[in-house]
Amino acid sequence: MPEQWAGQVLVAPMAFWMVAFFVVPLILIVLYSFGTQGVYDNAPSLGFNTEWYRKILSEPEYAKAFWTTAKMVVVNTLGCLILGYPLAYYISVKSGRRKTLLVLLVMLPFWTNFLIRTFAWKTILDDGGLLNGWLIDLHIRAAGEPVHIMGTIYAVYAGLIYDYLPFMVLPLFVSIEKIHKSLFEASKDLGAGKWTTLRRVTVPLSLPGIFAGCMLVSIPTTGEFVIPEILGGGKVASWGWLIQRGFTQGRNWPLGSALSNLLLLFMLVVIVIYAKASSKGDF
Numbered sequence: 347m348p349e350q351w352a353g354q355v356l357v358a359p360m361a362f363w364m365v366a367f368f369v370v371p372l373i374l375i376v377l378y379s380f381g382t383q384g385v386y387d388n389a390p391s392l393g394f395n396t397e398w399y400r401k402i403l404s405e406p407e408y409a410k411a412f413w414t415t416a417k418m419v420v421v422n423t424l425g426c427l428i429l430g431y432p433l434a435y436y437i438s439v440k441s442g443r444r445k446t447l448l449v450l451l452v453m454l455p456f457w458t459n460f461l462i463r464t465f466a467w468k469t470i471l472d473d474g475g476l477l478n479g480w481l482i483d484l485h486i487r488a489a490g491e492p493v494h495i496m497g498t499i500y501a502v503y504a505g506l507i508y509d510y511l512p513f514m515v516l517p518l519f520v521s522i523e524k525i526h527k528s529l530f531e532a533s534k535d536l537g538a539g540k541w542t543t544l545r546r547v548t549v550p551l552s553l554p555g556i557f558a559g560c561m562l563v564s565i566p567t568t569g570e571f572v573i574p575e576i577l578g579g580g581k582v583a584s585w586g587w588l589i590q591r592g593f594t595q596g597r598n599w600p601l602g603s604a605l606s607n608l609l610l611l612f613m614l615v616v617i618v619i620y621a622k623a624s625s626k627g628d629f
Contacts, residue, residue: 434518521555
């Protein structure tokens, strides 16, 4: 094979895959968003109809869903960061020969289906679940007076943090692992205590891992609909949940497409801001 063609041949399968399963569906979604809803099971008719975008921007239901999604993103990202940073720090700096085992344990949830992991929380948070059973056994709650967590935003928060925590821990672990141990020794020699070293050495040098973990957690959360549907009981209307409802229950492809396009536009803005900041060396 001529050398000038080798690169094109190697890239061709991935290029075909991206065009066929990303670019073409994305173009169809954009076209559908300006179409008219089909009758019964008929496909939507294409055109230039801005009704769905006007509907989304004017009705309070979608504004409420936007703020619910924004709160989900903030709580999930901060929760994963607060829980994940100490864990990643311990695995990288303090675990010694158990490092490989602990990293494996962090990755262990990936071996179980996402739906199964989410449904497992119902056995914990249901009115007759493990959590309420413990509260009754500890005499914190009386029998017959359970804490109603299922079907609330708090159940959704618990499921989100649990399912997305590994996505925060792994980038943090890699970032902290790259910090040369001599920097910790130099900080100690200069009289800095453990907290000062953490604040002035470890955290600043692990910022790339922090921002990478935040991106890996926050971006998928914006389109999350499985956890709000299962743990929220359909009562927590997130943006992703509205998209899923538009395409499936309502059979309103144009509305679901318009919601998807607005979400994609929002995520692109966030990614561009992150990319520009990274290229300038801010992270």
